[in-house]
Amino acid sequence: MKALELNNVAVAGRLEPMSLALEPGQLVGLVGPNGSGKSTLLSIAAGLLDGGGDVRWGGKPLAGIPMVERGRLAAWVPQEARFEFGFSVREVVGQGRFAHGDDDEGVAEALARFDLEALAERPVNRLSGGERQRVMLARALATDARLHFWDEPLAALDVRHGLAGLKLAAELTGRGKTVVMSLHDLRAAHCLDRLILLDRGKLVAIDRPEAVLTAERLSAVFGVRLRHGEGPILELP
Numbered sequence: 763m764k765a766l767e768l769n770n771v772a773v774a775g776r777l778e779p780m781s782l783a784l785e786p787g788q789l790v791g792l793v794g795p796n797g798s799g800k801s802t803l804l805s806i807a808a809g810l811l812d813g814g815g816d817v818r819w820g821g822k823p824l825a826g827i828p829m830v831e832r833g834r835l836a837a838w839v840p841q842e843a844r845f846e847f848g849f850s851v852r853e854v855v856g857q858g859r860f861a862h863g864d865d866d867e868g869v870a871e872a873l874a875r876f877d878l879e880a881l882a883e884r885p886v887n888r889l890s891g892g893e894r895q896r897v898m899l900a901r902a903l904a905t906d907a908r909l910h911f912w913d914e915p916l917a918a919l920d921v922r923h924g925l926a927g928l929k930l931a932a933e934l935t936g937r938g939k940t941v942v943m944s945l946h947d948l949r950a951a952h953c954l955d956r957l958i959l960l961d962r963g964k965l966v967a968i969d970r971p972e973a974v975l976t977a978e979r980l981s982a983v984f985g986v987r988l989r990h991g992e993g994p995i996l997e998l999p
């Protein structure tokens with residue numbers, strides 16, 4: 763059973779028709795230059811944007827999955843978390859349990875995982891960008907969803923929290939969940955199981971990172987040259 767299937771989805775002027783399927787337990791990166799269609803594809807996969815075609819989660823057509831059930835099955839981390847209202851950090855992470863009857867299960871663990879305990883009662887609209895991103899990741903963790911759609915989840919994070927985000931994604935996929943994340947850090951992208959490379963709305967490649975990020979593609983798609991060399995490596999202790 764595929765975790766996610768997209769058949770012939772498209773958005774005029776933004777994304778050309780494309781099809782792909784992901785297995786359960788895969789950590790998948792969406793890479794490509796600005797405007798290449800990563801957020802558009804992720805939004806279609808998450809059921810937040812109509813891309814026509816046929817979208818399936820766990821073999822079921824998305825159109826037949828009720829909204830509350832979608833909230834149990836999938837977690838969404840937006841590219842930019844903006845909050846109009848001053849809900850507390852704890853309340854926003856707790857929203858991840860809405861589809862589970864607001865049972866608060868796993869909320870304390872999710873807050874701890876992203877070092878949010880000291881901020882738990884702070885209104886979310888009075889946080890830094892990286893702190894808000896950590897709240898979004900903690901909310902996604904609290905959902906205990908099978909499918910995770912994360913739009914540039916690491917972009918605003920400091921190095922330690924970025925590594926913690928990647929570690930969490932690997933743990934989730936180790937438990938059979940599927941994580942799809944867009945990212946610009948191509949070094950981090952090398953740690954993922956598979957990459958989907960987009961360019962100007964087209965699907966260029968979907969494969970293991972080393973097969974996708976070849977010197978030719980880095981040059982043709984991103985306009986950069988690949989050079990191997992020694993450099994500092996940062997990792998969690």
Ligand SMILES: Nc1ncnc2c1ncn2[C@@H]1O[C@H](COP(=O)(O)OP(=O)(O)OP(=O)(O)O)[C@@H](O)[C@H]1O
Pocket residue numbers: 775776794795796797798799800801802803
């Ligand atoms: N709401 C919208 N209405 C119309 N066009 C849009 C809209 N949002 C994005 N686009 C366009 O669709 C294309 C793909 O945008 P998308 O946000 O999916 O790119 P992206 O790969 O996520 O980019 P980035 O790396 O900058 O986040 C771009 O040409 C963009 O200008």
